[in-house]
Amino acid sequence: MLKVEWAPLNVPLHRRLETVAAAVEMFLVVLGNVAALIVFAILLIKGNTFIRVLCVVYLGFLYIDRDAGENGGRGFGSQWFRSLTIWRYFRDYFPIDLVKTVDITADQNYIFAMFPHGILSSSAFANFNTNYSKWKTLFPGIRSKIMTLDFHFYVPLFREVVLAWGMGSCSARSIKKLLLQSNDINSEENKDGYTSNAVMIFIGGAQEAAYCHPRNYTLVLKKRKGFIKIAMTTGKSIVPCISFNEVDIFDQPANPPGSWMRRFQDYVRGITGVTPILFNGRGFFQYTYGFLPKRRAITTVVGSPLIVEKNENPTNEQIDKLHEQFCEHLITLFETHKAKYIEDHESVHLNII
Ligand SMILES: *[C@@H]1O[C@H](CO)[C@@H](O)[C@H](O)[C@H]1NC(C)=O
Ligand SMILES: *[C@@H]1O[C@H](CO)[C@@H](O)[C@H](O)[C@H]1NC(C)=O
Numbered sequence: 001m002l003k004v005e006w007a008p009l010n011v012p013l014h015r016r017l018e019t020v021a022a023a024v025e026m027f028l029v030v031l032g033n034v035a036a037l038i039v040f041a042i043l044l045i046k047g048n049t050f051i052r053v054l055c056v057v058y059l060g061f062l063y064i065d066r067d068a069g070e071n072g073g074r075g076f077g078s079q080w081f082r083s084l085t086i087w088r089y090f091r092d093y094f095p096i097d098l099v100k101t102v103d104i105t106a107d108q109n110y111i112f113a114m115f116p117h118g119i120l121s122s123s124a125f126a127n128f129n130t131n132y133s134k135w136k137t138l139f140p141g142i143r144s145k146i147m148t149l150d151f152h153f154y155v156p157l158f159r160e161v162v163l164a165w166g167m168g169s170c171s172a173r174s175i176k177k178l179l180l181q182s183n184d185i186n187s188e189e190n191k192d193g194y195t196s197n198a199v200m201i202f203i204g205g206a207q208e209a210a211y212c213h214p215r216n217y218t219l220v221l222k223k224r225k226g227f228i229k230i231a232m233t234t235g236k237s238i239v240p241c242i243s244f245n246e247v248d249i250f251d252q253p254a255n256p257p258g259s260w261m262r263r264f265q266d267y268v269r270g271i272t273g274v275t276p277i278l279f280n281g282r283g284f285f286q287y288t289y290g291f292l293p294k295r296r297a298i299t300t301v302v303g304s305p306l307i308v309e310k311n312e313n314p315t316n317e318q319i320d321k322l323h324e325q326f327c328e329h330l331i332t333l334f335e336t337h338k339a340k341y342i343e344d345h346e347s348v349h350l351n352i353i
Pocket of ligand 2: 211215216217218256257351
């Protein structure tokens with residue numbers, strides 16, 4: 001048994017609010033789907049006539065709007081929702097920071113290849129789903145758009161939250177649509193004043209989450225080449241992004257490949273797309289057990305675009321070559337910046353599998 005380490009009693013108010021914000025975000029990300037379904041079912045079954053009519057009208061809207069995620073989401077999301085103060089407290093809980101290595105121009109669209117997934121991609125949430133990161137000042141004119149699992153866009157009520165964050169489906173159709181969007185300021189799609197999309201994909205996805213252990217940067221990338229092919233066929237640059245210390249905010253029980261735990265996780269992921277993880281961070285009043293992440297500074301470093309020449313019919317050899325080039329580019333980014341963010345960094349390297 002671990003010895004429980006209690007939080008001091010005299011925690012300042014802003015720290016308490018940060019903890020509440022982290023709890024709300026965790027609740028939405030982990031249980032938002034299920035909670036929304038339950039709330040909607042209760043309203044539909046137990047509500048008065050007016051509420052039930054509203055629910056049915058909403059279901060009609062959902063049907064008409066069912067392709068919203070597949071079509072890349074709703075632009076840059078809801079600026080009102082992304083600007084709620086709670087997200088600022090969430091950012092400051094860790095705190096989470098964003099750094100750029102080169103300027104990226106808003107005259108074209110990009111694939112942002114994001115690593116590592118971590119358990120719940122908390123830094124990506126703060127940096128790219130909210131208005132409380134340096135994104136708008138570092139990358140003016142570009143929409144940050146995280147691609148997520150398609151089923152989120154079919155859950156009543158919760159889908160509105162996901163769309164308000166600015167997210168889109170990670171299907172090939174949605175990614176291609178965003179990549180091929182016009183960069184002309186006068187076009188209909190750009191009437192929000194932005195002219196470019198950063199299409200953010202967690203290449204390792206849910207599978208990578210199962211490898212997330214403190215100080216371990218195991219990336220599921222070796223066989224993932226779909227994004228390389230999409231980059232080639234559309235001729236869009238690939239920008240690598242690394243979130244340093246994202247792997248440190250939760251623990252999970254040992255689950256080496258081949259163990260019964262990992263086999264169970266892979267089995268559930270095969271059916272649902274989501275990896276079940278017994279993650280442990282800290283609680284409200286103690287630092288030993290609980291579903292809250294640990295307070296740990298996370299910095300997302302955005303690398304330089306790897307320029308991709310358009311090639312509508314790339315051969316397997318051409319795809320493999322660009323994939324190899326991208327892996328080298330990613331390793332260089334990690335090795336160049338790790339000393340600034342990782343303690344005892346000499347022994348920490350990317351483990352690409
Ligand atoms: C987003 O943040 C910027 C700078 O932090 C601020 O100027 C702007 O008003 C915010 N947008 C909204 C809709 O609150
Ligand atoms: C990271 O995890 C992988 C896969 O579970 C394991 O093979 C590797 O040894 C770990 N690396 C470190 C530095 O702990």
